[in-house]
Amino acid sequence: MPELPEVEVVRRGLETAVSHRTIAAVRVLDPRVLRRHVGGPDDFATTAAGRTVQAVRRRGKYLWLPLADGDAVVAHLGMSGQFRVDDPGQPLPAHCRVVLRFADDGPELRYADQRMFGSLWVAADGAAGPAELAHIAADLFDPELDRATLVRSIRSRRSGIKRVLLNQEVVSGIGNIYADEALWTAKIHYDTPANRLSAPRVNLLLDAATAVMSAALAEGGTSFDALYVNVNGSSGYFGRSLAAYGRADLPCLRCGTPIVREAFTNRSSYRCPRCQPRPRVAGE
DNA sequence: ACTATATCCTGTATGC
DNA sequence: TGCATACAGGATATAG
Numbered sequence: 430m431p432e433l434p435e436v437e438v439v440r441r442g443l444e445t446a447v448s449h450r451t452i453a454a455v456r457v458l459d460p461r462v463l464r465r466h467v468g469g470p471d472d473f474a475t476t477a478a479g480r481t482v483q484a485v486r487r488r489g490k491y492l493w494l495p496l497a498d499g500d501a502v503v504a505h506l507g508m509s510g511q512f513r514v515d516d517p518g519q520p521l522p523a524h525c526r527v528v529l530r531f532a533d534d535g536p537e538l539r540y541a542d543q544r545m546f547g548s549l550w551v552a553a554d555g556a557a558g559p560a561e562l563a564h565i566a567a568d569l570f571d572p573e574l575d576r577a578t579l580v581r582s583i584r585s586r587r588s589g590i591k592r593v594l595l596n597q598e599v600v601s602g603i604g605n606i607y608a609d610e611a612l613w614t615a616k617i618h619y620d621t622p623a624n625r626l627s628a629p630r631v632n633l634l635l636d637a638a639t640a641v642m643s644a645a646l647a648e649g650g651t652s653f654d655a656l657y658v659n660v661n662g663s664s665g666y667f668g669r670s671l672a673a674y675g676r677a678d679l680p681c682l683r684c685g686t687p688i689v690r691e692a693f694t695n696r697s698s699y700r701c702p703r704c705q706p707r708p709r710v711a712g713e
Numbered sequence: 714a715c716t717a718t719a720t721c722c723t724g725t726a727t728g729c
Numbered sequence: 730t731g732c733a734t735a736c737a738g739g740a741t742a743t744a745g
Contacts, residue, residue: 432739461722464721505739506739507722508737508739509722509724509737543722543723543724544721544723544724544737545722546721546738546740586715587714587715588715588716595739597740604738604739605737605738694716694738695718696736696738696739697736697737697738
């Protein structure tokens with residue numbers, strides 16, 4: 430559930446908390462979150478130690494910490510990953526998997542992850558952009574995003590539009606929640622083939638996705654429970670603002686028709702059956 | 714090139 | 730009370 434706005438909230442918190450600090454030691458409590466580190470968990474610990482964090486960057490749902498020598502620590506929060514910044518004497522958060530201690534003996538960086546879909550690794554020469562993220566497309570907040578090219582890319586696909594929105598190689602940062610919200614705003618059914626949408630409608634959809642993620646970011650992100658929190662451990666307040674996601678059987682905020690929940694690729698989709706009717710086979 | 718499925722995980726909720 | 734099952738689902742690998 431951490432999608433672009435939630436990851437951006439975390440990025441901002443980390444930027445303030447760990448930039449220009451030198452990692453002194455790494456404690457690994459559960460090696461499984463380091464499975465993407467090529468040399469294994471022990472190597473992660475020895476490789477990260479002694480390095481100075483320069484900044485914290487984000488692309489889509491990925492974060493990376495450029496290090497002074499050109500490498501980078503890369504992180505993906507998966508479903509339930511959290512970064513917490515706490516004084517070394519404070520008790521560890523639940524499900525804490527990795528602890529980074531700093532040379533200044535200041536607050537520690539703790540990575541906690543209940544479900545462990547998230548991961549950390551060191552990317553050699555990854556400071557400017559880890560090679561492992563080469564396939565991740567620009568996100569809607571990226572100033573380098575070319576909107577016209579993105580619209581063409583979306584409209585060249587025959588898959589359902591939600592599948593395309595969730596494809597991080599097309600546009601990154603959008604997950605199940607904001608896909609449903611954007612589709613609700615644009616009044617589009619999730620299964621509408623992307624190549625049947627006009628360019629203006631795709632632009633409206635992307636505007637809707639940008640707007641809902643901006644609003645969520647301004648509220649500190651979306652959270653329903655303690656699984657998503659910022660580096661201080663507090664939750665975002667956007668959950669109460671959602672119009673479609675999680676609102677099965679509740680009235681559509683536009684027309685009052687009950688929102689329906691439907692199975693969609695091993696997860697759920699929420700839509701208004703009146704505002705977002707299933708497209709006819711012949712077309713939109 | 715696209716689609717579907719399995720995999721990784723564990724806490725919470727529900728059914729029997 | 731306890732056991733089994735479903736569900737939350739992002740990224741990736743693999744099969745078709």
